[in-house]
Amino acid sequence: MNKGQGLLTVRDIHIYYGNIHAIKGISLVVRKGEIVTLIGSNGAGKTTVLNAVSGVLKTRQGSIDFEGTRINRLSPHSIVRMGISQVPEGRKIFSRLTVTENLEMGAFIRNDIKEIVKDMEGVFELFPRLRERRGQIAGTLSGGEQQMLATARALMARPQLLLLDEPSMGLAPLLVETIFDTIQRISEEGTTILLVEQNALMAFVIATRGYVIQTGRIALEDKIENLSKNEMVRDLYLGGDLD
Amino acid sequence: MSYLLNPQVIIDQIINGLTIGGIYALIALGYTLVYGILFMINFAHGEIFMFGSFGGFAALTYFVNSGFSDTHPGLSIVAAFLAAMVVSAILGALLERIAYRPLRNAPRLAPLISAIGASIFLQNVMMLIIKARMQVYPDIIQEEFLEFGWFSISYFQLFIISGSVLLMVGLYLFIQKTKTGKAMRAVAEDRDAASLMGIDVNRIILITFVIGSALAAAAGVMVGIYYTQIDHMMGFIPGIKAFTAAVLGGIGNVPGAMLGGYFLGLAEAFGVLFMPAEYKDVIAFGLLVLVLIFRPSGILGEVVSERA
Numbered sequence: 310m311n312k313g314q315g316l317l318t319v320r321d322i323h324i325y326y327g328n329i330h331a332i333k334g335i336s337l338v339v340r341k342g343e344i345v346t347l348i349g350s351n352g353a354g355k356t357t358v359l360n361a362v363s364g365v366l367k368t369r370q371g372s373i374d375f376e377g378t379r380i381n382r383l384s385p386h387s388i389v390r391m392g393i394s395q396v397p398e399g400r401k402i403f404s405r406l407t408v409t410e411n412l413e414m415g416a417f418i419r420n421d422i423k424e425i426v427k428d429m430e431g432v433f434e435l436f437p438r439l440r441e442r443r444g445q446i447a448g449t450l451s452g453g454e455q456q457m458l459a460t461a462r463a464l465m466a467r468p469q470l471l472l473l474d475e476p477s478m479g480l481a482p483l484l485v486e487t488i489f490d491t492i493q494r495i496s497e498e499g500t501t502i503l504l505v506e507q508n509a510l511m512a513f514v515i516a517t518r519g520y521v522i523q524t525g526r527i528a529l530e531d532k533i534e535n536l537s538k539n540e541m542v543r544d545l546y547l548g549g550d551l552d
Numbered sequence: 553m554s555y556l557l558n559p560q561v562i563i564d565q566i567i568n569g570l571t572i573g574g575i576y577a578l579i580a581l582g583y584t585l586v587y588g589i590l591f592m593i594n595f596a597h598g599e600i601f602m603f604g605s606f607g608g609f610a611a612l613t614y615f616v617n618s619g620f621s622d623t624h625p626g627l628s629i630v631a632a633f634l635a636a637m638v639v640s641a642i643l644g645a646l647l648e649r650i651a652y653r654p655l656r657n658a659p660r661l662a663p664l665i666s667a668i669g670a671s672i673f674l675q676n677v678m679m680l681i682i683k684a685r686m687q688v689y690p691d692i693i694q695e696e697f698l699e700f701g702w703f704s705i706s707y708f709q710l711f712i713i714s715g716s717v718l719l720m721v722g723l724y725l726f727i728q729k730t731k732t733g734k735a736m737r738a739v740a741e742d743r744d745a746a747s748l749m750g751i752d753v754n755r756i757i758l759i760t761f762v763i764g765s766a767l768a769a770a771a772g773v774m775v776g777i778y779y780t781q782i783d784h785m786m787g788f789i790p791g792i793k794a795f796t797a798a799v800l801g802g803i804g805n806v807p808g809a810m811l812g813g814y815f816l817g818l819a820e821a822f823g824v825l826f827m828p829a830e831y832k833d834v835i836a837f838g839l840l841v842l843v844l845i846f847r848p849s850g851i852l853g854e855v856v857s858e859r860a
């Protein structure tokens with residue numbers, strides 16, 4: 310696949326919740342190796358877009374292609390098998406399962422036990438805190454640890470494309486930094502990333518390109534260096550104090 | 553009432569309670585497994601149990617008529633259990649596929665009505681098959697008693713008690729240790745999150761029905777062997793009692809269903825010491841009402857309260 314081509318190509322999708330027209334024609338491209346961020350305020354439609362890519366929500370119009378294959382009619386579990394994993398909003402870890410069992414569920418699509426064990430070591434290296442808590446029931450973890458677990462769990466599928474839905478939500482600034490450092494490491498190890506954030510401050514540090522979503526439409530799309538100079542972006546998503 | 557203090561009576565009732573309790577527990581597990589994943593009461597579960605009993609009946613009758621059971625009594629019984637479990641598993645899968653899956657996103661009342669419809673339908677199918685006549689389970693093993701000084705236990709009781717425990721330990725290990733079992737727990741907790749792991753949620757739901765139905769079938773064969781007479785209405789009372797057991801233990805809670813089954817079995821066994829045997833069923837339904845009023849989440853029922 311040549312460099313300019315999209316790993317993920319979303320073309321003019323429309324999504325409805327009953328009669329509510331939540332996504333009104335969104336297109337976006339994520340290329341191999343990129344960290345692309347999708348920013349927007351609460352209720353703009355970020356989660357809806359990610360869930361459409363994951364197949365949890367159905368598009369009424371438009372198309373979603375992954376590595377040249379149409380995926381917007383596939384079930385969520387087939388999409389995971391194609392190489393797309395999501396770290397959902399609010400983590401959604403399995404709180405009654407242990408940390409290790411959560412990671413095993415992340416690797417559900419795989420049968421290469423030896424490699425799974427190796428990857429589990431890998432995510433424990435990425436998040437040493439999880440190693441200490443591996444036998445613990447996941448519901449007893451702190452918010453930050455749960456975010457680490459949700460991220461680690463998604464990595465266990467060995468995705469080509471990782472979708473992250475507001476990984477910084479509800480975390481202390483220091484933890485947010487740790488999480489974003491890790492996202493950068495994950496990217497450097499070869500995983501392509503689509504990062505959804507409400508707070509663009511941290512997302513802009515690691516992303517290469519960004520989209521701004523407003524009430525179900527893409528309002529802006531550019532390289533991060535340009536976006537961070539944009540007046541509207543600075544006012545709305547950076548708290549006007551980047552520099 | 554001095555006989556109440558007689559240890560022999562007490563031990564006898566404990567054995568009776570554990571026997572019938574194990575049967576309730578096996579059926580209750582089906583209610584609880586399905587509820588844990590779909591938040592729906594499968595009211596046709598009693599009929600799945602009934603069909604399992606007839607599956608075992610058909611197999612045993614065949615083995616008796618062909619003379620196979622004379623040479624291989626043990627193998628005949630094992631094969632009858634397997635046949636029953638296969639019959640019920642297929643029926644449970646069909647039920648899920650036809651009666652429940654199309655209503656997965658419908659209002660909660662819809663699958664309930666569908667379940668009651670399926671239950672009546674299955675009763676009538678069996679009524680036609682057996683021409684509404686009671687059937688008698690062939691006896692392959694002689695009912696003999698093992699004497700232990702001051703108490704005795706029949707082969708059947710020993711067989712049912714150990715068989716139900718074995719099945720439940722097997723189920724518990726399956727749910728705790730296997731990949732599919734863990735996926736069942738993951739789906740029960742969060743269907744969408746499970747699908748984001750690549751778990752085929754529909755497949756897991758189907759497997760859940762299959763497992764619950766197979767356990768009910770085993771209970772059906774046990775009831776056939778123990779009480780010898782079976783008919784197309786036999787699923788009704790044990791079905792409601794096992795449902796009571798599941799609610800007692802906290803519906804959706806697997807160890808709870810096991811505990812609830814034994815609790816109910818023992819309560820009935822000891823209850824008959826205090827009241828005429830005809831009132832035995834009152835105990836179960838009285839308990840159901842009391843639990844629903846005072847502790848609707850059941851004895852171990854964190855699952856329901858978590859979701860409430």
Ligand SMILES: Nc1ncnc2c1ncn2[C@@H]1O[C@H](COP(=O)(O)OP(=O)(O)O)[C@@H](O)[C@H]1O
Pocket residue numbers: 326329331349350351352353354355356357358
């Ligand atoms: N389950 C739902 N039912 C109805 N409307 C919904 C549902 N989920 C989201 N919406 C609506 O869709 C829009 C986009 O929501 P969402 O994608 O969650 O936004 P974001 O993730 O950007 O905060 C919002 O207006 C929200 O109210």
Ligand SMILES: [Mg+2]
Pocket residue numbers: 355356357398474
């Ligand atoms: Mg969101």
